[in-house]
Amino acid sequence: xxxxxxxxxDLSFSYPDGTAVLHSVDFHVHPGERVALLGPNGAGxxxxxxxxxxxxxxxxxxxxxxxxxATEENIHEIRRRTGLVFQDPDDQLFMPTVRQDVAxxxxxxxxxxxxxxxxxxxxxxxxGMLEVADRPPHHLSLGQRRRVAVATVLAMQPxxxxxxxxxxxxxPASRHExxxxxxxxxxxxxxxxxxxxxxxxxxxxxxxxxNGRIVADGPTSTxxxxxxxMRANRxxxxxxxxxxxxxxxxx
Amino acid sequence: xxxxHVHALYVHGTGRVRALEAxxxxxxxxxxxxxxxxTPREAFWAFGIQAVLLIGAAAAARIPAGFLLRRLVVLIxxxxxxxxxxxxxxxxxxxxxxxxxxxxxxxxxWTILAKATLGVTASIVMAATTEVPDILLGLDRLRxxxxxxxxxxxxxxxxxxxxxEMHRMRIAMMSRGYNPRWIWQNRxxxxxxxxxxxxxxxxxxxxxxxxxARGYQGQMPVLSRELTRPGSWLQALAFPAFAWMAAVAAxxxx
Ligand SMILES: Nc1ncnc2c1ncn2[C@@H]1O[C@H](COP(=O)(O)OP(=O)(O)OP(=O)(O)O)[C@@H](O)[C@H]1O
Ligand SMILES: [Mg+2]
Numbered sequence: 001x002x003x004x005x006x007x008x009x010d011l012s013f014s015y016p017d018g019t020a021v022l023h024s025v026d027f028h029v030h031p032g033e034r035v036a037l038l039g040p041n042g043a044g045x046x047x048x049x050x051x052x053x054x055x056x057x058x059x060x061x062x063x064x065x066x067x068x069x070a071t072e073e074n075i076h077e078i079r080r081r082t083g084l085v086f087q088d089p090d091d092q093l094f095m096p097t098v099r100q101d102v103a104x105x106x107x108x109x110x111x112x113x114x115x116x117x118x119x120x121x122x123x124x125x126x127x128g129m130l131e132v133a134d135r136p137p138h139h140l141s142l143g144q145r146r147r148v149a150v151a152t153v154l155a156m157q158p159x160x161x162x163x164x165x166x167x168x169x170x171x172p173a174s175r176h177e178x179x180x181x182x183x184x185x186x187x188x189x190x191x192x193x194x195x196x197x198x199x200x201x202x203x204x205x206x207x208x209x210x211n212g213r214i215v216a217d218g219p220t221s222t223x224x225x226x227x228x229x230m231r232a233n234r235x236x237x238x239x240x241x242x243x244x245x246x247x248x249x250x251x
Numbered sequence: 252x253x254x255x256h257v258h259a260l261y262v263h264g265t266g267r268v269r270a271l272e273a274x275x276x277x278x279x280x281x282x283x284x285x286x287x288x289x290t291p292r293e294a295f296w297a298f299g300i301q302a303v304l305l306i307g308a309a310a311a312a313r314i315p316a317g318f319l320l321r322r323l324v325v326l327i328x329x330x331x332x333x334x335x336x337x338x339x340x341x342x343x344x345x346x347x348x349x350x351x352x353x354x355x356x357x358x359x360x361w362t363i364l365a366k367a368t369l370g371v372t373a374s375i376v377m378a379a380t381t382e383v384p385d386i387l388l389g390l391d392r393l394r395x396x397x398x399x400x401x402x403x404x405x406x407x408x409x410x411x412x413x414x415x416e417m418h419r420m421r422i423a424m425m426s427r428g429y430n431p432r433w434i435w436q437n438r439x440x441x442x443x444x445x446x447x448x449x450x451x452x453x454x455x456x457x458x459x460x461x462x463x464a465r466g467y468q469g470q471m472p473v474l475s476r477e478l479t480r481p482g483s484w485l486q487a488l489a490f491p492a493f494a495w496m497a498a499v500a501a502x503x504x505x
Contacts, residue, residue: 050460053464055460055463055464076466076468079463079464079465079466080466082464084461084464086457086460086461086464088457091454091457091458091460091461092461094458094461094462096382096385103472104462104465104467104472105465105466107472107473108465108466108467108468108472109466112473152465153465156465156466
């Protein structure tokens, strides 16, 4: 089999105050796969994805991105390969204009001049936000800011795109537009979400995490259809939503 | 969140002054302030010329007068201090409206007021036309050590972030019926300072994580290739140059 795009082995982590959050987390994602990471509030999803590019590092266990272990000396390259889209776009967009914000990432990796301009244009084009390039991010709607946040990461041309609750707080139209954009990207994806229909639409595979442990791993439609598993992990489908009647977006 | 990404001193807009490169503006501002400091206190006319230059710059930058005046409240401590000098200063006295005031104190008060007003106004004009990352990039180009520009950048951002959080906490309190009129009645707000600190600290941490995730290593990347346009230095430095002429003429005359 090919080199996994992402490999997490036996990862455990506690916060400095002693809260143990991750317990021997073990999974891998293959190139081109789209994986949803499901789990209740406080399960450790955000903590886990902050490990994927070395923001947090743990003494026990390992993270490998496209064959490159996430160690101190690789950290810079790991960050280029893993595009992390944070839950709150206000945390992610800190430059005065959209254009500068999108350029920030690639510029940190030494991209300059015409190539930098191209990267910025392509990334903004991919999320349909080219026309707001010179506006300040705080003048945009939440849906637009979320799309720009995706662009800031695409501009780095990562191998894997990691999104923390991309659909949260979006109105149904913006949620749908974002799904279209993510669908069109040809990239490996790991998506944290509480929005189960979104997971079914966008990800063929799902991981369920609870209390810092991976408790299920399988096709999204199978997982959403397993009532026992769903109830045990506080996963709740929207009223009237029956996954067995819905054709998954990807299989 | 609205107000938190552009700093409170910045005025949106376009125009000639805004188009100047940040480091050119910073250099012009510093040169202007030095000229003000060097001007002898007796040379009222020289301060007049410098004030006119400054008003001209503010007008060219299209900074509303009200905005400028409101920002000048930072001068209040200086003003209060300056008022005490003539009352309690030593030396010979002079009669002003029936008060015996210290001559040396009057000069002291005048010097503080004139120089502080000019200096602070110059910085406000600069800050109102330059966005934070540009100021930092400008300082960088002027060879200010990176550590200092990075610390300054974080201080400014934490300040903005904190103001935003404070605003939201106030709204949350007011919508639950708490409505303090004056700042010293604001017990609840004072009590919530701790919560505010934690909240802004955590936001700052998340912003930093987002920066690190995109390869930030403690140094703002250079985003624009644009070199300084040759005309820029000439345009920007004309402003302190006239201020210096006034200062030098005043030094020679006194
Ligand atoms: N800085 C911190 N210090 C100590 N404990 C923390 C810290 N951040 C999070 N935790 C704890 O770690 C656990 C996992 O938090 P995490 O944010 O990873 O959950 P999550 O799965 O992303 O939840 P949500 O769905 O609410 O976003 C929680 O119990 C939380 O209280
Ligand atoms: Mg989370």
